[in-house]
Amino acid sequence: xxxxxxxPEDPNPNVRFLEAxxxxxxxxxxxxxxIQCGTCGGSCPSSADMDHTPRALxxxxxxxxxxxxxxxxxxxxxxxxxxxxxxxxxxxxxTDVMYTLKSMAIRAKLYKDSTAPDFSATFVDMVEKYGxxxxxxxxxxxxxxxxxxxxxxxxxxxxxxxxxxxLSMKPKQIQGIDQLTAILERAKELEAVP
Amino acid sequence: MSKFxxxxxxSMEASAKAYNESMLxxxxxxxxxxxxxxxxxxxxxxxxxxxxxxxxxxxxARNLALAAKQAKGTDILVAxxxxxxxxxxxxxxxxxxxxxxxxxxxxxxxxxxxxxxPGTVKIRHLLDVLVNDIGxxxxxxxxxxxxxxxxxxxxxxxxxxxxxxxxxxxxTEYPTELDRLLKALGADVIDFPLxxxxxxxxxxxxxxAVAFELIRRLVAGADQYKADMLVSLCPMxxxxxxxxxxxxxxxxxxNYHMPIIFFTQLIGLAFGVDPIKLGFGRELVDARPALNRIxxxxxxxxxxxxxxxxxxxxxxxxxxxxGQEEIEQ
Numbered sequence: 001x002x003x004x005x006x007x008p009e010d011p012n013p014n015v016r017f018l019e020a021x022x023x024x025x026x027x028x029x030x031x032x033x034x035i036q037c038g039t040c041g042g043s044c045p046s047s048a049d050m051d052h053t054p055r056a057l058x059x060x061x062x063x064x065x066x067x068x069x070x071x072x073x074x075x076x077x078x079x080x081x082x083x084x085x086x087x088x089x090x091x092x093x094x095t096d097v098m099y100t101l102k103s104m105a106i107r108a109k110l111y112k113d114s115t116a117p118d119f120s121a122t123f124v125d126m127v128e129k130y131g132x133x134x135x136x137x138x139x140x141x142x143x144x145x146x147x148x149x150x151x152x153x154x155x156x157x158x159x160x161x162x163x164x165x166x167l168s169m170k171p172k173q174i175q176g177i178d179q180l181t182a183i184l185e186r187a188k189e190l191e192a193v194p
Numbered sequence: 195m196s197k198f199x200x201x202x203x204x205s206m207e208a209s210a211k212a213y214n215e216s217m218l219x220x221x222x223x224x225x226x227x228x229x230x231x232x233x234x235x236x237x238x239x240x241x242x243x244x245x246x247x248x249x250x251x252x253x254x255a256r257n258l259a260l261a262a263k264q265a266k267g268t269d270i271l272v273a274x275x276x277x278x279x280x281x282x283x284x285x286x287x288x289x290x291x292x293x294x295x296x297x298x299x300x301x302x303x304x305x306x307x308x309x310x311x312p313g314t315v316k317i318r319h320l321l322d323v324l325v326n327d328i329g330x331x332x333x334x335x336x337x338x339x340x341x342x343x344x345x346x347x348x349x350x351x352x353x354x355x356x357x358x359x360x361x362x363x364x365x366t367e368y369p370t371e372l373d374r375l376l377k378a379l380g381a382d383v384i385d386f387p388l389x390x391x392x393x394x395x396x397x398x399x400x401x402x403a404v405a406f407e408l409i410r411r412l413v414a415g416a417d418q419y420k421a422d423m424l425v426s427l428c429p430m431x432x433x434x435x436x437x438x439x440x441x442x443x444x445x446x447x448x449n450y451h452m453p454i455i456f457f458t459q460l461i462g463l464a465f466g467v468d469p470i471k472l473g474f475g476r477e478l479v480d481a482r483p484a485l486n487r488i489x490x491x492x493x494x495x496x497x498x499x500x501x502x503x504x505x506x507x508x509x510x511x512x513x514x515x516x517g518q519e520e521i522e523q
Binding site for chain 1: 306441
C-alpha cells in the first residue's frame with residue numbers, strides 16, 4: 001500500500017510537523033533520514049532524565065504528534081554535547097533539531113516547566129540589552145525566581161567567585177549597541193514571517 | 195610573528211579570567227600576535243538558538259561581519275571559549291549550507307550596515323592554533339620548567355572536537371591534541387577516557403541533578419586515575435567542575451578534591467612565568483597542594499579584609515542593572 005498523499009492545504013499542523021521542524025532548523029536537518037537505530041539515545045549522557053529518547057522523539061515528530069513532542073522535556077534536558085550528532089549514521093543535526101523544538105515549544109506555550117525557558121530568556125534579555133552576557137545579573141535574577149532553595153549551597157560558591165574576582169559586579173555594554181539592536185529587530189521581523 | 199584575530203567572549207573577562215591572564219602571558223614567548231576583534235558582542239551561548247533562530251544567528255554573524263571588516267593580514271579568527279568557537283563556526287557553516295539562513299541573516303545585518311559572506315573568515319580554536327600552527331616543537335623549545343611529576347587528566351569537553359565541521363581535530367570523541375601538548379610540557383598525562391564527556395553545560399543552573407551526575411563522573415574518573423588535576427580549555431567546563439564541585443560533593447555525599455586548571459596556565463608555568471600572573475589562585479578547588487608537590491609555590495593572594503563597599507544602604511551587594519528594576523522576586 002502506498003502512503004496516502006498529504007493535501008498541500010491541509011490546515012492540521014500535525015500533518016506537516018516534520019516539515020515544519022526541518023524548515024525551522026538552522027542547517028539542513030536531515031530529520032527525514034532517521035532510521036530509528038537509537039544510537040542517539042544510547043550515546044546521550046543525560047537520556048536517563050528525558051521522557052522520550054531522541055529516537056522516540058523523532059518517531060513522534062514523523063507521526064505528527066506535535067503536542068506530545070512540544071510538551072516533552074527532552075530538548076530541555078539536552079546538554080548540547082553533540083555526541084549523538086557525530087555518531088548518527090544518517091548525519092541528522094540532532095542538537096540543532098533540539099534547539100528548534102525548544103523555540104517551537106516556547107511559542108506554542110506547551111512546555112509546562114518554565115525554569116529552563118526562563119533561564120534562556122533572561123540570558124537573551126541581558127545580551128539584547130548590553131551586547132554581552134552578564135553572569136552575576138543572570139544568576140541572581142534566575143536563582144531568586146526559581147531556585148531559592150539552592151541558596152544555602154550555591155551562596156558560598158557565589159561569594160567565592162566574587163572574592164576571587166571572577167564575577168563582574170556591573171554589566172558591560174558594547175559601543176555598537178544601537179547597531180546590534182537594529183540588526184536584532186530586523187531579524188525578529190524576518191522570524192515572524194513564516 | 196604569527197598574527198591572528200581574536201574573539202575573547204564574555205567569560206574571558208569574568209569567570210575565566212585566569213584563562214585570559216595566562217593566555218596573554220604565553221603569546222609573547224611563542225611569537226603570536228592577537229588582534230582583538232573590536233566591539234565584539236556575545237555569541238548567545240547555547241541560549242539564544244533555543245529561543246529564536248534568525249536573531250540568534252544574526253547575533254553571531256555580527257561578529258563574523260566585524261571580523262571580515264577588521265581583518266588585517268589574516269583571515270583566521272581564534273576563539274578560546276568552546277561555545278563561542280562552536281557558535282562562530284556554526285553560523286559560518288550553516289549560512290553556507292542553507293541559502294535561506296544566509297539571506298535572512300544578511301538582511302538583518304544590513305540594518306546595521308554589515309554584511310558577511312560565509313567562508314570569508316576561518317574560525318579556529320586556540321588549542322588548534324597552538325598545536326598545529328605554532329607547533330609542539332616551538333612550544334617545547336620555550337619550556338624551562340618541565341612539569342615533571344604532575345599527573346594531569348586532559349579534558350577537552352564537547353564543543354571543541356564536535357561536531358567539527360572543518361575536520362580540524364584528530365578525532366571527535368578521542369582527540370589527542372591536548373595530550374600531546376601537555377606531554378611536550380613534561381607533564382605525566384593520563385589516558386583519560388572521559389576527555390570529551392560533557393560537564394553539564396548550563397544544566398548546573400537549570401537542572402542541577404542532571405549536571406551533578408556529569409560532574410561526578412568526570413571528577414571521579416580523574417580521581418580513579420590518580421590525577422592531580424583536570425586540564426581544561428573551556429570556560430564553561432572549568433566553571434562547572436570547579437565552582438560546582440562543592441555542591442556536587444554535598445549532593446552525592448562525596449569528598450572529592452579535584453582541581454581544574456586551564457591549559458594555558460600550565461604552558462605558562464612550564465615557561466617559567468610567575469604563577470600569580472597566570473591566574474593561579476582564582477580556582478575555587480585549590481590547585482596549590484598539587485603544584486607544591488612538583489615544587490611550584492603559589493603565594494596566597496591577599497584577601498580583602500573589609501567587606502566590599504556597598505553602594506546601597508539596604509540589602510546585600512547586588513548587581514546594578516541600569517534602566518531596569520533590580521531583581522524580580
